[in-house]
Amino acid sequence: xxxQLITSFIAAAAFCVLFNxxxxxxxxxxxxxxxxxxxYLQLDExxxxxxxxxxxxxxxxxxxxxxxRSFKMPVIIFSVGGIIPLVPGxxxxxxxxxxxxxxxxxxxxxxxQALLLxxxxxxxxxxxxxxxxxxxxxxx
Amino acid sequence: MDSTxxxxxxxxxxxxxxxxLAGKIMLQSGAETYRVExxxxxxxxxxxxxxxxxxxxxxxxxxxxxxxxxxxxFRIAERTTDLQKVSEVNDISRRLSERQLTAAEARERxxxxxxxxxxxxxxxQIIAAALTGACFTVMFKGSLWDALPALPISGLGFAAVxxxxxxVQIRFFAEFTASFLIxxxxxxxxxxxxxxxxxxxxxxxxMPLVPGLLITNAVRDLMAGHLVSGxxxxxxxxxTAFAIGTGIGLVLSLF
Numbered sequence: 001x002x003x004q005l006i007t008s009f010i011a012a013a014a015f016c017v018l019f020n021x022x023x024x025x026x027x028x029x030x031x032x033x034x035x036x037x038x039x040y041l042q043l044d045e046x047x048x049x050x051x052x053x054x055x056x057x058x059x060x061x062x063x064x065x066x067x068x069r070s071f072k073m074p075v076i077i078f079s080v081g082g083i084i085p086l087v088p089g090x091x092x093x094x095x096x097x098x099x100x101x102x103x104x105x106x107x108x109x110x111x112x113q114a115l116l117l118x119x120x121x122x123x124x125x126x127x128x129x130x131x132x133x134x135x136x137x138x139x140x
Numbered sequence: 141m142d143s144t145x146x147x148x149x150x151x152x153x154x155x156x157x158x159x160x161l162a163g164k165i166m167l168q169s170g171a172e173t174y175r176v177e178x179x180x181x182x183x184x185x186x187x188x189x190x191x192x193x194x195x196x197x198x199x200x201x202x203x204x205x206x207x208x209x210x211x212x213x214f215r216i217a218e219r220t221t222d223l224q225k226v227s228e229v230n231d232i233s234r235r236l237s238e239r240q241l242t243a244a245e246a247r248e249r250x251x252x253x254x255x256x257x258x259x260x261x262x263x264x265q266i267i268a269a270a271l272t273g274a275c276f277t278v279m280f281k282g283s284l285w286d287a288l289p290a291l292p293i294s295g296l297g298f299a300a301v302x303x304x305x306x307x308v309q310i311r312f313f314a315e316f317t318a319s320f321l322i323x324x325x326x327x328x329x330x331x332x333x334x335x336x337x338x339x340x341x342x343x344x345x346x347m348p349l350v351p352g353l354l355i356t357n358a359v360r361d362l363m364a365g366h367l368v369s370g371x372x373x374x375x376x377x378x379x380t381a382f383a384i385g386t387g388i389g390l391v392l393s394l395f
Contacts, residue, residue: 003278003284004278004279007274007275007276007278007279008275008279010271010272010275011271011272011275011276011279014268014269014271014272014275015268015272015348016223017260017264017265017268018221018265018268018269018272018298018348019170019221019222019223020221020222020223020224020225020258020259020260021223021224022223022224022227022259023259025223037279073227074175074226074227074230076171076172076175076223076226077223077226077227080221080223080353083353083356084352084353085276085279087352087353087355087356088352088355089346089347089350089351089352089353089355090276090280090343090346090347090350090352092350092351092352092355092377092381093343093346093350093381093384093385093388094343095381095385096381096382096384096385096386096389097385097388097389097392099382099385100385100386100388100389100390101389101392101393114355115355115359118352118355118356118358118359119359121356121359122356122359122360122363123363125356125360126360126363
């Protein structure tokens with residue numbers, strides 16, 4: 001559990017280095033990634049993977065909005081760091097590998113799963129944006 | 141009031157150029173389509189052209205200051221992800237809207253952003269990729285013994301991609317070769333007894349190469365109604381994943 005905490009933090013922060021995020025945003029990126037991954041792990045035990053990803057993304061999005069407001073940087077910097085562990089890159093690769101290995105049944109299964117997961121992430125980000133807008137309007 | 145005074149000393153030509161430059165930097169740095177369009181229209185509005193229109197796809201930007209003006213076009217050849225540039229262009233456009241910058245100053249700062257290199261040196265990026273690979277191996281339920289070989293392998297894989305991208309102009313060749321290298325190294329590390337599960341090592345190591353973010357962005361563009369952008373980003377992501385899958389698949393079929 002603690003190992004997962006540490007690795008998800010480092011993975012998200014290091015990925016942001018590859019994406020050339022500003023240095024002062026790296027810790028927040030790692031933090032967003034860590035929260036997203038921990039939430040995902042907790043939710044995944046009880047619910048479907050797609051729902052777990054969706055829930056984790058919404059929270060990551062809300063945290064990113066909060067960070068973006070307090071550090072005066074665009075939301076995308078933090079949300080990218082946050083969703084990196086959730087993004088179905090591994091699944092997309094798995095799907096392609098199955099296709100290459102001529103195992104089309106599993107390939108399609110993985111590909112559909114990857115598509116659903118990225119849909120869940122996109123929907124989660126949009127929902128968190130909507131929530132952020134509602135919150136902003138209320139506070140003004 | 142302010143907008144008319146701004147309008148008088150900068151012609152439509154300059155403003156079109158300024159907005160196109162901002163859009164070009166953002167699109168090359170991997171900003172979402174709607175953000176690019178939004179930024180360009182906002183900048184134009186701040187400089188006295190509230191009716192500006194833009195049409196953005198991953199490969200081209202079209203921009204016009206008003207319905208009667210001719211459309212200017214800019215072609216985008218290569219795209220990376222560079223959050224720093226996105227953030228800086230965003231900052232410049234916000235200041236322009238708040239009248240803290242004039243058009244000339246904005247132009248100067250945008251030029252500087254455009255010329256700026258990646259903020260982190262290559263060796264640091266390779267170390268970051270190595271760390272990412274090792275951490276993802278653990279996160280995908282690999283053991284610490286799998287993370288150990290994953291560390292150098294993912295670093296090498298990323299180094300190969302960066303180097304080959306400079307060397308060869310053919311797209312997806314770099315991804316293919318790098319994933320082949322990753323597969324080969326993972327196979328031999330398991331064979332030599334350094335790692336335990338080849339699958340976990342490979343999946344961790346390909347994570348820095350895999351276009352997960354691109355897929356998500358594609359779906360997001362589709363949901364926002366940018367159908368052309370969404371489909372072309374999806375095709376891009378599909379081909380990259382295909383190149384990686386083929387590279388690994390080749391290793392698996394060899395042994």
